Amino acid sequence: MERTTVLGRLNWQAADVVGVAAETPQVKTIAFDVPGWAGHRAGQHVDVRLTASDGYQAERSYSIASAPGGTRLELTVVRIGDGEVSPYLTDELQPGDQIELRGPVGGYFVWEPGDGGPLLLVAGGSGVAPLMAMIRLRAAAGSDVDTRLLFSSRDWDDIIYRDELQRLNGNGLTVTHTLTASQPPGWAGYARRVDADMLAEVGPGPAERPRVYVCGPTPFVEAVAEALVHLGHQPQHIRTERFGPTGS
Amino acid sequence: MPSIISRGFRGRRGDAPPGRLPPGQYLTRDFPVLSAGPTPHTPLERWDFTIAGEVGEPRHWTWEEFRALPAEEVTTDIHCVTKWSKLDTVWQGVRLDTLLAGIETSAQYTVAFSDGGYTTNVPLADLTGGKAWVAFSYGGEPLAPQHGGPARMLVPHLYFWKSAKWVRGLRLAATDEPGFWETNGYHNYGDPWREQRYWGD
């Protein structure tokens, strides 16, 4: 049974952009400093609100990709070509700009080292963001709990956090990629959408009672969750975060 | 605390010809899909449309009977309470006047009901006189399920939540019965030109 966090009523607060970094051609990580930020838990998200000079507003939710620490948090944003919010975040924002955010929220999709494992993290594209917060927290805490990330991306260049994941691989963390659209020459890894066979090969089996977190576009999450239940994993150990149709 | 303006943010808004947009609305180029629930998939063999309630005799059409009724093309602007508007949308549908023809009733109110349980109330007078249709085609194509197909209400002079998707019929009522959203904050009537979005507006 989860202990419910008492957090007081949250409201919109100012966030200052302190850095913008490209992860892949379509993806940027934006670092914010949020005065008075009380911290967050790995897996939580924030609601972001943008207001135009004429009062027009748009809101979106983004998972916090950084591990908890200080007043700084990082959001990883995929640029959706005809999107309303993501092109602004990836193309326009510069250090010194401000947006509003509300959070952190989402105690349901959260992991802390005290929760233990084994962990099965299944990511579709930008769905890796909240899982990366968990992986980064795990590394910072010096945890060696059995953690397996199964990460679906379109191709090699689209793998978000690719180099960092390679560095963190080991000490109980196994990173397995599947590339669904195209693969580099000599690729010996998975080259198809995540399915039950892949999950069975990669993940701890149901008998090990892993904590499973699945995040990505809604169709991806649906397919993976269904496959996991089909393999015998208990639905109550599977936590999902659906990003909607495009993952934005 | 007033909202912080984000430098350079404009959103993805078009420019509308003057006077075409009701107050507080923005023009959109796409057609956002907004749903209160999962998309139903009623096969056409099982689909029917019913008019019942305060009527002498309930009326009922199968899909074939419905599609055999005289239909017309409608070009109209639509306005969603979530602030987007779309101009010159093209539909094909059967006028409610056609469906209501010959029905004797003293009822002044209606409730449209849909697969999945959605309801919305519209005064009978707002469905007649060429103001409302049951639409089965959008943009020259059969109405897609995510946009309410096989058939939805089309009542463009009111906010679009009044144009019930996946509509299966109309219940005529002697008293007004606020529907799914009208019981939860949205305005009972919903005139976009008077910006009647919420209770008390």
Added chain:
Amino acid sequence: MDELMLDGNAVAGMLSEVFAVEMTTATMICGNCDIAMAVGAAHVFRGAGIVLRCPHCDHALVKIVENGTRMWMDFAGMRTLQITR
């Protein structure tokens, strides 16, 4: 399966403006099928307003409408809400 459907987590921010406790880990009992689930596991649909539905029977558990100054919530579809203090 609906592409647009989200998890209850998606409304965590909105609920946090009202409830002093983290709501996504609270447990709801469906008023229709009596199955219990975390708020975070409910299915979220965005129509004119927001609807949380039971993942087992699609029953509408919670409806939320908001504007800048008011928020309306209907919990009639939920039988019981359990929060751990």
